[in-house]
Amino acid sequence: MTAIDAACVEVWTVPLGAEPQPPPALDAYLDDGERARAGLLRDALDRARFVTAHAALRAVVGARTGCPPEAVRFTRGPNGKPEVEGEDGLFISLSHSYDIALVALAPRPVGVDVERLGEASAVTRIAERHFPPSEFAAVAAAPAKERAAVFARLWTRKEACVKAEGGRLTQGLGLLVQGVDGQLTVQGGGGALDGPWRVADLAPTRGYAGAVALIGSGPIRLAVRSWLPPAAGNRGEKSTSLRELSPAWS
Template identity: 50%
Template sequence: MLDAEERSRAALAAREELRRRFVIAHGATRHVLGRRLGTAPGALRFSRGPWGKPEVADAPGLRVSLTHSGDLALLAVTGSGRAVGVDVESLRPDGDGLRLARRFFPAAERDLVTGGDAGRVFTRLWTRKEACVKAAGGRLTQGFAVPVGHGTGREAEEHTEPVTVRGPDSGLPGPWTLRDLVLPDPGYSAAIALDGEGPFRTRLRVWRAAAQTDQYAGGIP
């Protein structure tokens, strides 16, 4: 089912478990998009931006974003024509959150992380930044300066109401409309962003992968 580029990328995985996760995530993506478009999953063609953002060929207005962390993958699909980005991360330990926030985050967001529950707050802020970066099709380093703290003092909690965020004048200026996603597994944090201003609604569907690797891989050695 996967194309030659996807099979090559899967074959480069350092461990068998990473290869399996890649194959299932990308195979499931083809399955979902094929059903939506009425196309055989293996017939779908993708193009990629300079930093790897996928676009479905011959599907005007359809925008997608795929992310995975650990055993969880998320696929965002919209027919609105607005670029979309989604990110999921497993929760970081508190020590990692503090160290990474001090290295990468602006001062105001470093203060949010050091205010308590550092690992969860850091991961929440990180996924918001990555969602904006993926919507823009940019590089992660460009997203560090995008302010995504809501200033409520409860950054460890999900904020499911869409909010508009803007980056600095240089880098990724935005704007994006951003919201957190509530996942069934509390060990992960996730966020979704759409390009431009304007509210949107999300519908989360959960698909639990069985042993689908061989079906999706099409015989990766």
């Protein structure tokens, strides 16, 4: 396995498309458990997107470890957090929302989240019910056309921290994640979530918000790539573009 810089997080964007059938090669990447989970989804488009997202995770991990995607083995923590079997220095996270997925790889526990922007009225109600008062106030005070983006920025930061810790979302809704755009350090909220986490905002595509969280407080570097399903003989990872983002925030 090629070593990952201790301060570097790889984030792969994966378009999930709008076709009810994934490329045939991708189903072969999955194990029996993943196929069974896909089979429980009644909607064909949901199944196709599930297959593509999980196949992308396998392809990215396989490229990093030198293992064929179908031979990658995962174990799962108490709350379902995936871990790569036999790779103690490689941590992963997967998130998907509608037609996009994000895959994160890092040298220490990492969490990634992506969410499509919702309706202003709906997100205000959710923030009032679940967010700390100062964060609800920030959502409520935002102009209506910006409110969903403000909410999604806070929500994805919280969920990324929870995923890095391997906890449950309900444990992280009270985390104070409000701060400047870019990178920030989030302190633990006590209880099951210790922290701290270094959180970086992501802009996956128009209409979506994303965030990645790495255990620890030091600035991180993001290597942002894109993954496409294999076509014309390639295995997907060849169709990538790389942006190295040096730490721009203290």
